[in-house]
Amino acid sequence: MKPVCLVVGAGAGIGGTVGKRFAGEGYHVVLCRRSDAEGLNTLVADIKAEGGEASGCLLNAAEEHTLEDMISATEKGVGPIEVVVFNLGAQIGDRALQDTSHKAFELCWRLATLSLFRVASTVCPLMEKRGKGTLLITSATAAVRGNPGQHAHAAAMGGRRMLCQSLNAEFGPKGIHVAHLLIEGSIDNETSRARDPKNAGNDGLMSTEAIAEAYYQTHLQHRSAWAMEIDLRPWSQPF
Amino acid sequence: MKPVCLVVGAGAGIGGTVGKRFAGEGYHVVLCRRSDAEGLNTLVADIKAEGGEASGCLLNAAEEHTLEDMISATEKGVGPIEVVVFNLGAQIGDRALQDTSHKAFELCWRLATLSLFRVASTVCPLMEKRGKGTLLITSATAAVRGNPGQHAHAAAMGGRRMLCQSLNAEFGPKGIHVAHLLIEGSIDNETSRARDPKNAGNDGLMSTEAIAEAYYQTHLQHRSAWAMEIDLRPWSQPF
Amino acid sequence: MKPVCLVVGAGAGIGGTVGKRFAGEGYHVVLCRRSDAEGLNTLVADIKAEGGEASGCLLNAAEEHTLEDMISATEKGVGPIEVVVFNLGAQIGDRALQDTSHKAFELCWRLATLSLFRVASTVCPLMEKRGKGTLLITSATAAVRGNPGQHAHAAAMGGRRMLCQSLNAEFGPKGIHVAHLLIEGSIDNETSRARDPKNAGNDGLMSTEAIAEAYYQTHLQHRSAWAMEIDLRPWSQPF
Amino acid sequence: MKPVCLVVGAGAGIGGTVGKRFAGEGYHVVLCRRSDAEGLNTLVADIKAEGGEASGCLLNAAEEHTLEDMISATEKGVGPIEVVVFNLGAQIGDRALQDTSHKAFELCWRLATLSLFRVASTVCPLMEKRGKGTLLITSATAAVRGNPGQHAHAAAMGGRRMLCQSLNAEFGPKGIHVAHLLIEGSIDNETSRARDPKNAGNDGLMSTEAIAEAYYQTHLQHRSAWAMEIDLRPWSQPF
Numbered sequence: 001m002k003p004v005c006l007v008v009g010a011g012a013g014i015g016g017t018v019g020k021r022f023a024g025e026g027y028h029v030v031l032c033r034r035s036d037a038e039g040l041n042t043l044v045a046d047i048k049a050e051g052g053e054a055s056g057c058l059l060n061a062a063e064e065h066t067l068e069d070m071i072s073a074t075e076k077g078v079g080p081i082e083v084v085v086f087n088l089g090a091q092i093g094d095r096a097l098q099d100t101s102h103k104a105f106e107l108c109w110r111l112a113t114l115s116l117f118r119v120a121s122t123v124c125p126l127m128e129k130r131g132k133g134t135l136l137i138t139s140a141t142a143a144v145r146g147n148p149g150q151h152a153h154a155a156a157m158g159g160r161r162m163l164c165q166s167l168n169a170e171f172g173p174k175g176i177h178v179a180h181l182l183i184e185g186s187i188d189n190e191t192s193r194a195r196d197p198k199n200a201g202n203d204g205l206m207s208t209e210a211i212a213e214a215y216y217q218t219h220l221q222h223r224s225a226w227a228m229e230i231d232l233r234p235w236s237q238p239f
Numbered sequence: 240m241k242p243v244c245l246v247v248g249a250g251a252g253i254g255g256t257v258g259k260r261f262a263g264e265g266y267h268v269v270l271c272r273r274s275d276a277e278g279l280n281t282l283v284a285d286i287k288a289e290g291g292e293a294s295g296c297l298l299n300a301a302e303e304h305t306l307e308d309m310i311s312a313t314e315k316g317v318g319p320i321e322v323v324v325f326n327l328g329a330q331i332g333d334r335a336l337q338d339t340s341h342k343a344f345e346l347c348w349r350l351a352t353l354s355l356f357r358v359a360s361t362v363c364p365l366m367e368k369r370g371k372g373t374l375l376i377t378s379a380t381a382a383v384r385g386n387p388g389q390h391a392h393a394a395a396m397g398g399r400r401m402l403c404q405s406l407n408a409e410f411g412p413k414g415i416h417v418a419h420l421l422i423e424g425s426i427d428n429e430t431s432r433a434r435d436p437k438n439a440g441n442d443g444l445m446s447t448e449a450i451a452e453a454y455y456q457t458h459l460q461h462r463s464a465w466a467m468e469i470d471l472r473p474w475s476q477p478f
Numbered sequence: 479m480k481p482v483c484l485v486v487g488a489g490a491g492i493g494g495t496v497g498k499r500f501a502g503e504g505y506h507v508v509l510c511r512r513s514d515a516e517g518l519n520t521l522v523a524d525i526k527a528e529g530g531e532a533s534g535c536l537l538n539a540a541e542e543h544t545l546e547d548m549i550s551a552t553e554k555g556v557g558p559i560e561v562v563v564f565n566l567g568a569q570i571g572d573r574a575l576q577d578t579s580h581k582a583f584e585l586c587w588r589l590a591t592l593s594l595f596r597v598a599s600t601v602c603p604l605m606e607k608r609g610k611g612t613l614l615i616t617s618a619t620a621a622v623r624g625n626p627g628q629h630a631h632a633a634a635m636g637g638r639r640m641l642c643q644s645l646n647a648e649f650g651p652k653g654i655h656v657a658h659l660l661i662e663g664s665i666d667n668e669t670s671r672a673r674d675p676k677n678a679g680n681d682g683l684m685s686t687e688a689i690a691e692a693y694y695q696t697h698l699q700h701r702s703a704w705a706m707e708i709d710l711r712p713w714s715q716p717f
Numbered sequence: 718m719k720p721v722c723l724v725v726g727a728g729a730g731i732g733g734t735v736g737k738r739f740a741g742e743g744y745h746v747v748l749c750r751r752s753d754a755e756g757l758n759t760l761v762a763d764i765k766a767e768g769g770e771a772s773g774c775l776l777n778a779a780e781e782h783t784l785e786d787m788i789s790a791t792e793k794g795v796g797p798i799e800v801v802v803f804n805l806g807a808q809i810g811d812r813a814l815q816d817t818s819h820k821a822f823e824l825c826w827r828l829a830t831l832s833l834f835r836v837a838s839t840v841c842p843l844m845e846k847r848g849k850g851t852l853l854i855t856s857a858t859a860a861v862r863g864n865p866g867q868h869a870h871a872a873a874m875g876g877r878r879m880l881c882q883s884l885n886a887e888f889g890p891k892g893i894h895v896a897h898l899l900i901e902g903s904i905d906n907e908t909s910r911a912r913d914p915k916n917a918g919n920d921g922l923m924s925t926e927a928i929a930e931a932y933y934q935t936h937l938q939h940r941s942a943w944a945m946e947i948d949l950r951p952w953s954q955p956f
Contacts, residue, residue, distance in 0.1 A: 097360055097409055105356050109348060113394055117344050121336055146404025146717075155352055158401025162393035165385025165956060170336055172955035188941065203941040210939035217934045222927035223952040224905065224920040230947060235940040238889035239624075239882060385956075404717060411716035427702065442702040449700030456695045461688035462713035463666065463681040469708060474701040477650035478643060478863075575838055575887055583834050587826060591872055595822050599814055624882025633830055636879025640871035643863025648814055 002028040002053055004079045006071070008061065008119060009033065009087035013187050014138055016043050017208035018085050018215045023052030025216065027083070030074050032057045061088055061115045062107060071122045080130060083219055084123055087138040088115050090156045094149030105152040112156035113163060120167055124176060131175045134219045137164050139182045168228050177226050179218045183211065184233035204236040241267040241292055243318045245310070247300065247358060248272065248326035252426050253377055255282050256447035257324050257454045262291030264455065266322065269313050271296045300327055300354045301346060310361045319369060322458055323362055326377040327354050329395045333388030344391040351395035352402060359406050363415060370414045373458045376403050378421045407467050416465050418457045422450065423472035443475040480506040480531055482557045484549070486539065486597060487511065487565035491665050492616055494521050495686035496563050496693045501530030503694065505561070508552050510535045539566055539593045540585060549600045558608060561697055562601055565616045566593050568634045572627030583630040590634035591641060598645050602654060609653045612697045615642050617660045646706050655704050657696045661689065662711035682714040719745040719770055721796045723788070725778065725836060726750065726804035730904050731855055733760050734925035735802050735932045740769030742933065744800070747791050749774045778805055778832045779824060788839045797847060800936055801840055804855045805832050807873045811866030822869040829873035830880060837884050841893060848892045851936045854881050856899045885945050894943050896935045900928065901950035921953040 005022040009015045010031035019029045020043075029047060031054060033040055040056040047054040055078065059066040074081060090112035092104055116137065127133025142150045143157035161180055168178040186192040188205035199205050214232055221227060233239065244261040248254045249270035258268040259282075268286060270293060272279055279295040286293040294317065298305040313320060329351035331343055355376065366372025381389045382396035400419055407417040425431040427444035438444050453471055460466060472478065483500040487493045488509035497507040498521075507525060509532060511518055518534040525532040533556065537544040552559060568590035570582055594615065605611025620628045621635035639658055646656040664670040666683035677683050692710055699705060711717065722739040726732045727748035736746040737760075746764060748771060750757055757773040764771040772795065776783040791798060807829035809821055833854065844850025859867045860874035878897055885895040903909040905922035916922050931949055938944060950956065 097363060097406070100356075100360070102353075102357065102360075105353065109352070109398070113348070113398065114341075114344065117339075117390065117394065118341065121339070121341075124336060142401065144401075146401045146406075146408055148405065148409035151356065151402060151405045151409075154401035154405045155356065155398040159348070159352065159394040159398030162381065162383075162385045162397025163390060166387065166390045166393045167336070167385075168955045169385055170387035170390075173953050175952065177952070185941075203939070205941065207939055207941040210942035214938065214942060214944070221931065222920070222924055224902075224922065224924040225927035225931055225949040226952055227931070227947050227949055228956055230944050232938075232942040232944055235892065235894070235943055236890045238885045239945055407716045412714050414713065416713070424702075442700070444702065446700055446702040449703035453699065453703055453705070460692065461681070461685055463663075463683065463685040464688035464692055464710040465713055466692070466708050466710055467717055469705050471703040471705055474653065474655070474704055475651045477646045478706055575841060575884070578834075578838070580831075580835065580838075583831065587830070587876070591826070591876065592819075592822065595817075595868065595872065596819065599817070599819075602814060620879065622879075624879045624884075624886055626883065626887035629834065629880060629883045629887075632879035632883045633834065633876040637826070637830065637872040637876030640859065640861075640863045640875025641868060644865065644868045644871045645814070645863075647863055648865035648868075 001079050002026055003082040004028050004030060004074060005083040005085065006030045006074060006081050007032065007085040007087060008067070008115070009089065010043065012039065013189065014183070014208055014211055015085065015087040018087070018212040019043070019054065020047055021212035021216050022083065023047045023054055024050065028053040028078055030055050030057060030078060032059055032070060034058065034060055062110045067115060067118045068122045071119070075126060081123055081126065083134045083136065084119060085136045085215065086116055086119060088112060091153055096149060097151055100151050105155070108152040108156040109159065113159040116160055116163055124167070124171055127176050128171065128174045133176045135167065135176065135178045136215050136218060137178070137180050139180050141182070141184055143182065172226070175223070177221065177223065179227055180229045181215065181218070182229065182231040184231055185237055199234070199236060202236070204234050206232070206234055240318050241265055242321040243267050243269060243313060244322040244324065245269045245313060245320050246271065246324040246326060247306070247354070248328065249282065251278065252428065253422070253447050253450055254324065254326035257326070257451040258282070258293065259286055260451035260455050261322065262286045262293055263289065267292040267317055269294050269296060269317060271298055271309060273297065273299055301349045306354060306357045307361045310358065314365060320362055320365065322373045322375065323358060324375045324454065325355055325358060327351060330392055335388060336390055339390050344394070347391040347395040348398065352398040355399055355402055363406070363410055366415050367410065367413045372415045374406065374415065374417045375454050375457060376417070376419050378419050380421070380423055382421065411465070414462070416460065416462065418466055419468045420454065420457070421468065421470040423470055424476055438473070438475060441475070443473050445471070445473055479557050480504055481560040482506050482508060482552060483561040483563065484508045484552060484559050485510065485563040485565060486545070486593070487567065488521065490517065491667065492661070492686055492689055493563065493565035496565070496690040497521070497532065498525055499690035499694050500561065501525045501532055502528065506531040506556055508533050508535060508556060510537055510548060512536065512538055540588045545593060545596045546600045549597070553604060559601055559604065559611070561612045561614065562597060563614045563693060564594055564597060566590060569618070569631055574627060575629055578629050583633070586630040586634040587637065591637040594638055594641055602645070602649055605654050606649065606652045611653070612655045613645065613657070614693050614696060615656070615658050617658050619660070619662055621660065650704070653701070655699065655701065657705055658707045659693065659696070660707065660709040662709055663715055677712070677714060680714070682712050684710070684712055718796050719743055720799040721745050721747060721791060722800040722802065723747045723791060723798050724749065724802040724804060725784070725832070726806065727760065729756065730906065731900070731925055731928055732802065732804040735804070735929040736760070736771065737764055738929035738933050739800065740764045740771055741767065745770040745795055747772050747774060747795060749776055749787060751775065751777055779827045784832060784835045785839045788836065792843060798840055798843065800851045800853065801836060802853045802932060803833055803836060805829060808857070808870055813866060814868055817868050822872070825869040825873040826876065830876040833877055833880055841884070841888055844893050845888065845891045850893045852884065852893065852895045853932050853935060854895070854897050856897050858899070858901055860899065889943070892940070894938065894940065896944055897946045898932065898935070899946065899948040901948055902954055916951070916953060919953070921951050923949070923951055
């Protein structure tokens with residue numbers, strides 16, 4: 001039976017590509033996303049076409065029980081989850097405080113912070129019993145630096161980052177590697193290339209394959225030398 | 240008419256003492272807390288006995304409209320709010336992840352993060368019209384460093400800190416001073432003295448009067464040299 | 479006998495203005511700078527004209543024994559030093575690595591880092607015997623964030639900041655308050671006003687009087703609630 | 718001709734092991750250290766015995782021209798340097814300020830900070846012409862947090878870290894990857910095992926092979942997703 005890698009937030013960008021990377025290394029990958037059944041099926045089919053194993057799942061992470069039920073079903077139906085890639089975004093675009101509704105502020109938190117708490121609460125006890133496991137959490141600049149227009153996003157991602165540190169502190173000594181990966185640049189895709197032509201075609205936009213490699217290598221790290229926070233950015237746009 | 244200082248989270252510790260400090264400087268202080276009408280009345284009476292002006296208000300910050308209505312009533316009934324002291328805590332004690340309920344995790348966020356968003360969303364537009372105002376936000380070590388057992392608290396305070404940075408980034412240039420005050424030690428009171436006798440009686444526990452002085456001085460800062468993050472700790476327990 | 483405040487790096491900007499502030503509060507201020515005897519005399523005369531006490535001293539902090547001898551002479555001839563304001567700059571302007579000579583790199587370190595070590599090594603044992611004292615250290619953005627062109631400055635200021643944390647850790651519990659004040663903006667003066675007219679005249683450039691007030695208030699802090707790092711920036715240019 | 722990896726500070730710990738790792742990947746490794754010709758010869762012989770290429774060099778990094786001459790000789794005699802592993806330590810053990818001599822303080826800086834500046838000043842222009850290169854810099858907790866007894870070490874490592882950020886800012890966009898690797902734990906060796914038996918034999922002490930893997934993987938990173946700061950610590954001693 002293949003080890004299982006669960007990707008929460010498996011779109012066409014980081015999530016899907018990290019999924020493909022783990023599938024290529026022999027994992028059964030469970031890909032979850034909120035919508036676009038067709039896109040999800042394509043992703044699963046692509047992995048299978050390359051000889052990998054994958055299954056897909058549509059769910060709304062903002063709703064109760066969805067994440068918990070999906071983890072439970074995965075453990076029963078597919079196998080023990082060894083790796084979780086937590087890649088739910090909560091970017092709602094730049095908005096002044098007056099244009100940030102109570103509802104939007106709460107939704108960001110439900111997706112970026114509470115969902116991680118729910119996933120960790122469900123999966124960490126299982127990993128703890130097995131004495132190992134990896135949580136790879138995608139993060140963003142807003143987790144370390146507030147900005148005008150990022151009230152909801154920064155509050156949600158700042159909470160996510162501190163939750164990662166707390167999870168690491170409790171579960172590191174139980175054999176679970178919790179790593180926070182700060183993505184400090186734009187992902188290379190058609191939209192970003194059109195918007196930012198001077199960084200297109202020269203690695204100035206971030207390759208999802210390169211990011212997926214960083215995720216995979218972080219998972220491979222020996223437990224005597226684990227990274228907790230990794231910052232990734234393009235060569236042409238340094239810190 | 241006296242300028243108004245609103246204290247959200249006005250207990251016997253930092254909140255109440257900062258309130259007294261501003262009252263002593265000529266502010267009408269509006270003190271809000273969740274419960275203990277008697278304690279609140281005593282605090283108001285103490286301020287009045289020293290020649291100050293104060294009013295009290297019991298409210299549950301976790302409920303909808305409470306904070307918004309109170310701010311609205313204050314602006315109408317007392318006067319324009321010049322200073323907000325946001326002092327709601329969300330410390331639920333050290334708890335392993337398995338002992339941290341979904342409900343507790345959410346309540347921490349409602350009190351520590353969402354309440355600040357609601358207060359800022361209500362009061363910042365008013366301050367912006369007046370071209371000035373100060374938000375003084377109490378914070379804790381958990382806002383900058385996760386710890387085992389602090390999952391809910393760290394997530395909530397980390398979110399609060401990033402929200403402060405975002406508020407500062409938008410409202411600084413509109414004349415509103417948003418300052419995040421990190422309290423890195425135990426408050427001096429009967430409980431802490433009993434628990435930590437070697438730091439009692441020698442300023443090893445933090446004086447709320449000393450903290451209140453830091454809040455007041457931060458408010459007085461000239462706008463060409465505003466502090467955004469201030470870390471306070473006792474001499475005997477440095478960083 | 480008046481308490482003594484020693485200002486290392488007392489030019490017309492922060493150093494001189496902090497000196498005036500302490501003189502106005504009853505300190506005998508000893509002002510040290512590298513050159514410009516006339517400017518120094520004017521500063522001393524200004525303080526005396528306002529009823530304060532001050533003395534001046536020209537010295538090259540990059541040379542051996544200068545700082546140590548000056549401290550020793552001050553303690554013997556003027557009185558016990560209660561406050562040190564360490565304000566030596568090491569800004570050599572933006573320079574590419576290739577334009578940063580070994581000599582320039584070393585000089586920055588001698589001024590920004592080694593001089594603080596020498597001052598602290600000389601004055602902290604004296605303060606320790608007296609059970610109290612304050613070191614107020616001026617710092618800059620380069621201490622927390624490297625930049626192209628700031629190789630020498632960032633290395634020197636980064637070293638200074640970590641030295642401040644180490645001094646604080648050893649000497650806080652001995653009653654000595656070590657505070658690092660990060661000045662995150664341009665000082666308001668004729669040059670900066672000409673260079674940056676949109677921030678001139680509206681508090682967008684930093685008032686040295688406002689900064690001096692922050693230094694003085696930091697010195698006044700009660701030892702149960704000391705700040706270690708304080709970031710100051712203009713309202714219009716937030717973090 | 719093999720690509721060249723230069724290790725500055727190639728003892729039996731991190732430096733030597735990273736050297737072996739790169740040799741195993743096809744690099745000619747140039748190993749520099751201050752003393753112990755025998756140990757150096759053994760290291761070179763070990764690499765050759767495993768089919769790798771290596772050469773050794775004794776030099777005193779605190780002396781003028783040594784590092785510059787060695788780099789120049791390597792470029793001429795061995796080949797273009799593609800990777801520099803900068804691993805000079807400056808740990809002099811915990812010492813109170815009074816026990817930290819001016820000489821010790823300066824030596825720490827010469828080794829930890831100035832030596833990196835000298836290496837970068839010599840090698841970065843060469844790498845810049847070739848449009849690529851990697852600098853992997855070993856760092857320590859003292860670079861991000863001062864401690865009593867660490868005055869010299871913290872000042873030197875804090876300066877090193879800010880220098881790394883400045884180098885990254887200038888040379889990232891020129892194709893040079895500058896990465897700062899924070900080693901937050903004790904290296905596994907006979908001494909540490911004896912001193913800390915509860916972390917011995919269970920990966921609680923850091924494996925130099927595991928650390929070497931992190932260095933190598935950092936070098937392999939695609940330039941659209943470079944890490945600048947990587948923190949490594951044992952599972953059992955999380956942040």
